[in-house]
Amino acid sequence: MRVKNKFKESFILHCNAGGRLFPLVIGCLLFLHLFSFAHQRYAQSGETHLSTNQRTQFSILERVEEENIQLPQPRKRSTRAAKRKPKRPTTFIDEFLDESSQLRNVFFPDQRTAVDSRKDNGNDTYYYHPGRIWLDTEGNPIQAHGGGILYDSRTKMYYWYGEYKDGPTYHAHKKGAARVDVIGVSCYSSKDLWTWKNEGIVLAAEEKNETHDLYKLNVLERPKVIHNEKTGKYVMWMHIDDANYTKASVGVAISDLPTGPFNYLYSKRSHGYDSRDMTLFKDDDGVAYLIYSSEHNKDLHIGPLNEEYIDVTESMRKILIGQHREAPALFKHQGTYYMITSGCTSWSPNEALVHASESIMGPWETIGNPCIGGNKIFRLTTFFAQGTFVVPLSGVPGLFIFMADRWNPADLKDSRYVWLPLTVGRPLDHRPEYSFGLPLWSRVSIYWHKKWRLPYR
Numbered sequence: 001m002r003v004k005n006k007f008k009e010s011f012i013l014h015c016n017a018g019g020r021l022f023p024l025v026i027g028c029l030l031f032l033h034l035f036s037f038a039h040q041r042y043a044q045s046g047e048t049h050l051s052t053n054q055r056t057q058f059s060i061l062e063r064v065e066e067e068n069i070q071l072p073q074p075r076k077r078s079t080r081a082a083k084r085k086p087k088r089p090t091t092f093i094d095e096f097l098d099e100s101s102q103l104r105n106v107f108f109p110d111q112r113t114a115v116d117s118r119k120d121n122g123n124d125t126y127y128y129h130p131g132r133i134w135l136d137t138e139g140n141p142i143q144a145h146g147g148g149i150l151y152d153s154r155t156k157m158y159y160w161y162g163e164y165k166d167g168p169t170y171h172a173h174k175k176g177a178a179r180v181d182v183i184g185v186s187c188y189s190s191k192d193l194w195t196w197k198n199e200g201i202v203l204a205a206e207e208k209n210e211t212h213d214l215y216k217l218n219v220l221e222r223p224k225v226i227h228n229e230k231t232g233k234y235v236m237w238m239h240i241d242d243a244n245y246t247k248a249s250v251g252v253a254i255s256d257l258p259t260g261p262f263n264y265l266y267s268k269r270s271h272g273y274d275s276r277d278m279t280l281f282k283d284d285d286g287v288a289y290l291i292y293s294s295e296h297n298k299d300l301h302i303g304p305l306n307e308e309y310i311d312v313t314e315s316m317r318k319i320l321i322g323q324h325r326e327a328p329a330l331f332k333h334q335g336t337y338y339m340i341t342s343g344c345t346s347w348s349p350n351e352a353l354v355h356a357s358e359s360i361m362g363p364w365e366t367i368g369n370p371c372i373g374g375n376k377i378f379r380l381t382t383f384f385a386q387g388t389f390v391v392p393l394s395g396v397p398g399l400f401i402f403m404a405d406r407w408n409p410a411d412l413k414d415s416r417y418v419w420l421p422l423t424v425g426r427p428l429d430h431r432p433e434y435s436f437g438l439p440l441w442s443r444v445s446i447y448w449h450k451k452w453r454l455p456y457r
């Protein structure tokens with residue numbers, strides 16, 4: 001009697017079936033190879049898998065939160081006054097801009113609700129409260145308007161640079177926009193994007209020299225900083241102007257440390273064109289780009305910087321031609337470039353739009369308003385704010401922080417920050433029936449929340 005040997009049998013089976021299994025084995029090997037290649041690519045793109053907990057918190061951020069604000073009853077006027085000058089109906093924007101509005105505290109909540117990381121915040125720790133006063137680790141309101149954030153892998157810290165506007169608001173000319181004299185560019189550091197330490201003014205205004213670009217009566221807006229791996233320098237670009245916004249130039253400054261001091265180099269009209277609102281974008285391949293509103297804000301221009309990031313090159317493309325957009329903020333997700341812009345209405349809020357492109361130099365396509373939740377007027381005013389930067393969050397694919405300024409033109413130093421979760425990946429609201437081979441963009445969504453926090457520390 002033969003004793004059945006399971007192992008032998010299976011061995012024989014394999015050997016006998018060798019002819020048929022060979023392609024299967026090769027197939028498996030090929031699959032494993034492709035899998036590890038894809039995994040490597042995925043890991044290289046800095047994306048990781050989300051834990052179930054993170055996924056739940058992520059979907060909480062995508063919940064639509066309503067906002068119920070009503071216009072107050074119009075103030076009583078005498079019949080004679082009403083006859084003399086009939087008043088057009090008040091809008092939410094009028095109320096927003098009116099310091100004595102009953103809604104003032106809705107848009108600009110007072111000191112009592114300030115976000116203060118020094119306090120025991122209990123369950124509110126790490127929560128962003130868009131529009132509230134936000135204090136630094138010394139208890140002072142953060143002054144970093146029109147700013148941007150740099151993650152520095154050397155110090156493993158986030159640095160937030162912006163306009164330090166802690167001075168009196170006034171009008172240089174009767175018809176000119178409200179302004180604060182230039183004080184300088186501030187820098188705040190953080191490990192968690194919530195607790196911010198004031199690192200001081202890293203590029204200061206020039207007090208006496210009237211011919212200097214940084215002279216206090218000029219304009220310095222929207223500073224952005226990137227790091228150059230080749231030179232080791234931190235490079236700051238900013239909008240430099242005179243009080244009438246006719247100089248319309250960009251300025252450049254460099255530093256050895258993220259916390260400055262920055263050494264101001266020069267200003268110029270890039271590619272020979274006027275430039276006002278601007279931003280920088282550093283791509284994965286280390287090439288950095290300058291994007292600026294030009295030709296009296298009619299178009300945007302985009303072009304790569306030179307290797308040191310201290311000048312532009314000759315290459316430049318005009319994009320979003322004739323669309324009158326400003327406050328550009330760029331980011332990239334899974335190989336697609338996205339940009340959020342605002343309309344051009346000075347300090348008054350307006351509707352944000354998202355644009356997308358497969359190549360940073362364009363063509364860029366406008367894909368719509370990204371704002372979700374709040375109510376219609378919130379969505380048509382970018383939640384009563386204007387974008388300035390989009391912060392990529394490594395570790396949570398598809399999640400970004402949209403940074404915006406809620407300007408207070410009556411008292412610019414009291415302008416607030418509106419930080420909200422931005423996600424990429426939902427299908428578009430209106431998916432075209434036929435794409436004609438053109439790319440089908442993912443929806444970029446900015447969700448309104450009264451309070452929210454990141455899905456990890």
Ligand code: GAL
Nearest residue numbers: 177221277327344345346347
């Ligand atoms: C806005 C611009 C701000 C500032 C302001 C002055 O349109 O985005 O950065 O320049 O105008 O009126």
